[in-house]
Amino acid sequence: MSIRLNAKTRKAQIVREVLQLAxxxxxxxxxxxxxxxxxxxxxxxxxxxxxTKGEMWLAVAEEIALQLTAAWRQAEAGAATPxxxxxxxxxxxxxxxxxxxxxxxxxxxRELQVDNPALRAVFIRVLGEFQARLVAAIQERxxxxxxxxxxxxxxxxxxxxxxxxxxxxxxxxxxRGFALVDEGLRLFDVQIALLEP
Numbered sequence: 001m002s003i004r005l006n007a008k009t010r011k012a013q014i015v016r017e018v019l020q021l022a023x024x025x026x027x028x029x030x031x032x033x034x035x036x037x038x039x040x041x042x043x044x045x046x047x048x049x050x051x052t053k054g055e056m057w058l059a060v061a062e063e064i065a066l067q068l069t070a071a072w073r074q075a076e077a078g079a080a081t082p083x084x085x086x087x088x089x090x091x092x093x094x095x096x097x098x099x100x101x102x103x104x105x106x107x108x109x110r111e112l113q114v115d116n117p118a119l120r121a122v123f124i125r126v127l128g129e130f131q132a133r134l135v136a137a138i139q140e141r142x143x144x145x146x147x148x149x150x151x152x153x154x155x156x157x158x159x160x161x162x163x164x165x166x167x168x169x170x171x172x173x174x175x176r177g178f179a180l181v182d183e184g185l186r187l188f189d190v191q192i193a194l195l196e197p
Contacts, residue, residue, distance in 0.1 A: 087188060
């Protein structure tokens, strides 16, 4: 028998379970029956909270976006220089992936993206926000003379984003056999050294 929760609390519980199950069985294989079993509800009860599976995934995407944005803000607040801010942003992104391992699978799920344009729009917006934060820090470094000015800040930001994505995929495929944040920041340091003037 399930405990009676208010709608907001129950929705948050469902979103947490979707993130957990997406990690365990994969987002493309996840069914509303799986979610219902995990939260102790019937499938129709899930649909009372989320009328469609697409809306459930959209709520998951919005939760991921909130977590990422909060982590980026905290990272930036604790960094005194553009160099420190850039490293903190990359570290925060990697830490969020380590904390929510289903994130890469959800972000790159072709099935979810094709079936749910609203979900894709959330992830495009989130990636754009991350890129903008990186670009701002890179431009400050360039203005201060600590980064190459012959490479566009947007291109450097794309390289750094690709670094995060690449190490996250390697971490996932390698059964999470290494410390994601440590390895990602090690490679970040290598890449930044290559971009020094």
